[in-house]
Amino acid sequence: MIALLRCIKSDFYKLRHTSIPWIHLLIPLAGAFMFLVYYRLSSWDTVKKISGYLEALSIAFPLLIGIISGIVIEQEEQAGNFQTLLCNTKSKNTTYLSKLIVLLLLGSFSIILAVGIFALGFHTMPNIFYLKAAGALVIGNVFLYILHVFISLQFGKGTSTGLGIAESLISALMLTGLGDGVWRFIPSAWSVRFCDYIVFKFTYHSVNSYATQAALDTKQGLFIMLFAVCIAFAISLFWFKKWEGRKSYD
Secondary structure (H helix, E strand, O other): OHHHHHHHHHHHHHHOOOOHHHHHHHHHHHHHHHHHHHHHHOOOOHHHHHHHHHHHHHHHHHHHHHHHHHHHHHHHHHOOOOHHHHHOOOOHHHHHHHHHHHHHHHHHHHHHHHHHHHHHHOOOOOHHHHHHHHHHHHHHHHHHHHHHHHHHHHHOHHHHHHHHHHHHHHHHHOOOHHHOOOHHHOHHHHHHHHHHHHHHHHHOOOOOHHHHHHHHHHHHHHHHHHHHHHHHHHHHHHHHHHOOOOOOOO
């Protein structure tokens, strides 16, 4: 545990003079302010405004995860062809966990900031709604962070970014009727669908067949997501323990 904390502290120190902290600070601020300004001038229904903002965040994050994961891992490659990552501690998994935790913490900070700023400027829903929405965005992206760290390590930044673009497009498609039957099995759709259900639950209180089916689908999606995250995490630890670096593909 002490070694892990030291690695996390070291990783944050490495990022201190890079663009990564600014990306996680400025993009959420800029996005929230732009939506708030637009919504002041827009005649959209309140529910549609909130839903639209959360959907935009959900769609944007797979791309951002792909880019940021690629940049962070590329930094390790340029610093010495992953030698720090592979040889810095007695347990290789400690350095892997440190990278993953740092990325998750930075991503969670961005989500909390983006949702929090929006909530302050658009306080038409209770605080618990925004807390649940932020939580849905955080947990819905855990699998993507695990996946993109693996992709960045194995194939490089370009592949991670390309996959992020594809995932964002798929996330948008999963909002349509195309996603109704399959979204539970699509990692990039989890955040957007969970947020949509939270909006639905807080705004429509009638109990009908659609509400019952939506609740059932969401529970199934949550179970599949948790199972997939546990499996992916275990496999990634086993894989990284055997990993010895790669040639640059970028």
